[in-house]
Amino acid sequence: MSTHSPAQLPDLPAFFTAHYYETITSTNDVAKDKARAGAPAGNLIVAGEQRAGRGRTGREWTSKPGNLYMSLLLRPPGHAGEVAQISFLAAQALSDAILQIAPNLEPQHKWPNDVLIGGAKISGILLESAARAGGGVEWLVLGMGVNVAHHPQDAGQSTTSLHTLGIRKSTPHSLLAALAPRLLHWLDVWQQQGFAPLRMAWLQRAQKLNEQIRVRVGGEEFVATFRDLDGNGNLIVELPDGSMRSIAAGEIFLPHN
Ligand code: BTN
Numbered sequence: 001m002s003t004h005s006p007a008q009l010p011d012l013p014a015f016f017t018a019h020y021y022e023t024i025t026s027t028n029d030v031a032k033d034k035a036r037a038g039a040p041a042g043n044l045i046v047a048g049e050q051r052a053g054r055g056r057t058g059r060e061w062t063s064k065p066g067n068l069y070m071s072l073l074l075r076p077p078g079h080a081g082e083v084a085q086i087s088f089l090a091a092q093a094l095s096d097a098i099l100q101i102a103p104n105l106e107p108q109h110k111w112p113n114d115v116l117i118g119g120a121k122i123s124g125i126l127l128e129s130a131a132r133a134g135g136g137v138e139w140l141v142l143g144m145g146v147n148v149a150h151h152p153q154d155a156g157q158s159t160t161s162l163h164t165l166g167i168r169k170s171t172p173h174s175l176l177a178a179l180a181p182r183l184l185h186w187l188d189v190w191q192q193q194g195f196a197p198l199r200m201a202w203l204q205r206a207q208k209l210n211e212q213i214r215v216r217v218g219g220e221e222f223v224a225t226f227r228d229l230d231g232n233g234n235l236i237v238e239l240p241d242g243s244m245r246s247i248a249a250g251e252i253f254l255p256h257n
Contacts, residue, residue, distance in 0.1 A: 009046060010177035013184050016072075018044045024069075025052040028128055028143040031071035035130070035139035043073040046176065053145065055124050066149030067161070068172040072142045072183065076191070083129065083137050085195050085233050087113035088202045090125045090142055093182035095205055098122070100178045102167045108207040111226075111235045111252055116207060119254065120160035122147050146179075148172050199229055208254060213237070217250035226252070 008020040017040075024030055024047040031045045047070075050063030063069055076083050094115050095107035108116050113125040126143040147161035148170055162170040189197050203209065206229070213226045215237060224237035227244065235247040 008048070008173070010173050010180075012044070012176070012180045015042045015184050016044045016180055017042050018046060021045070021047045023047065023049050023051060026050050026054055026143075027069050027071035028054065028126060028141050031073050031141040031143070032128060032139075035073050035141060039073060041073055041075040044070060044180075045073075046070045046172075048172075054126065054143075055145075056126055061124055061126075061145050062152035063145065064150065066172070068144070068146040068148055068175050068179075070144050070176065072144075074140045074142060074187075076137065076140055079136055080129070080131065081232060082195070083140055084127065085190065085198065086140060086142055087125050087127055088195075088229075088233055089186045089190055089198055090144055090183070091115050091123075092198060092202050092205075093179060093186050094123055094144065094146065096182040096185075097175060097178035098162075100182075101170055101174065102162070102165070105165060105167070107205060109202055109205045110207050110254070111229070112233065117160055117165060119207075120151075120158040121154070122151070122160050122162070144179075146172075146175055148175055195231060195233065199231065199233070203229055208252075214253040215247060215250055216253070217247055 009018050012018055027045040027047050034043050049065045050069050053061035053063035055061040091109050091113045098105055098107045105117055110116050114121050115123045123144060123146040127140060129140040130138040132138040149161060149163050151159040151161040151164060186198060208226050211226060212223055214221060214223055224239050227238050228236040230236055230246060237245050239245055
């Protein structure tokens with residue numbers, strides 16, 4: 001692991017205490033170590049590249065130089081179900097930041113926390129947390145990887161990057177400068193007003209709202225119409241027989257991927 005080089009980072013709002021590493025195993029792992037050592041919320045780990053970047057469900061997250069790799073340590077109040085709403089918050093903040101950098105793009109949200117442009121995935125979000133005895137979470141690490149200069153080929157999903165989309169001047173640095181204030185904004189809104197405003201904002205950029213999607217929940221897979229997001233962040237779908245079903249955890253697929 002190389003030493004910290006704050007010069008590699010843009011100016012960030014006072015909430016953030018940023019640490020930059022040229023190369024690292026995984027920003028999430030370093031943020032988790034800091035969490036366990038008692039570091040406060042706002043600690044932000046940023047890396048130029050990761051040697052062991054991780055995605056959801058244990059998948060590898062290819063992490064060559066040129067993209068943004070970051071993990072933010074949070075100590076949110078609330079129970080684990082509420083805290084999971086931070087993944088919507090991260091997607092919303094990222095799509096805000098992308099629009100700030102490139103107002104011509106149309107980022108869209110795919111449940112639960114992907115950001116897509118033109119139907120292709122541009123980022124990944126990985127939340128990891130430790131439970132507090134008696135309820136709630138002790139800490140939560142919000143890991144975000146955003147494809148700036150390149151994007152990995154993923155057999156199961158089309159992918160893209162800001163450079164592929166023509167935003168060639170963007171860098172991990174410029175993206176972080178736009179993203180950090182949006183994260184802080186939505187954290188404030190969420191902590192003061194709860195999930196409702198975030199839910200409304202997220203839905204405005206939701207892909208396939210009122211359209212057919214394929215849903216996978218555990219071993220089960222079915223086609224349904226995406227109708228809503230409930231007040232907890234569950235996906236609400238309408239089944240072919242007209243009944244509604246609420247999905248707390250699962251994956252959705254769009255017709256073209
Ligand atoms: C996904 O599978 O979509 C989530 C990918 C999350 C990748 C980011 S990159 C920064 C942070 N460090 C990691 O090892 N993973 C997350």
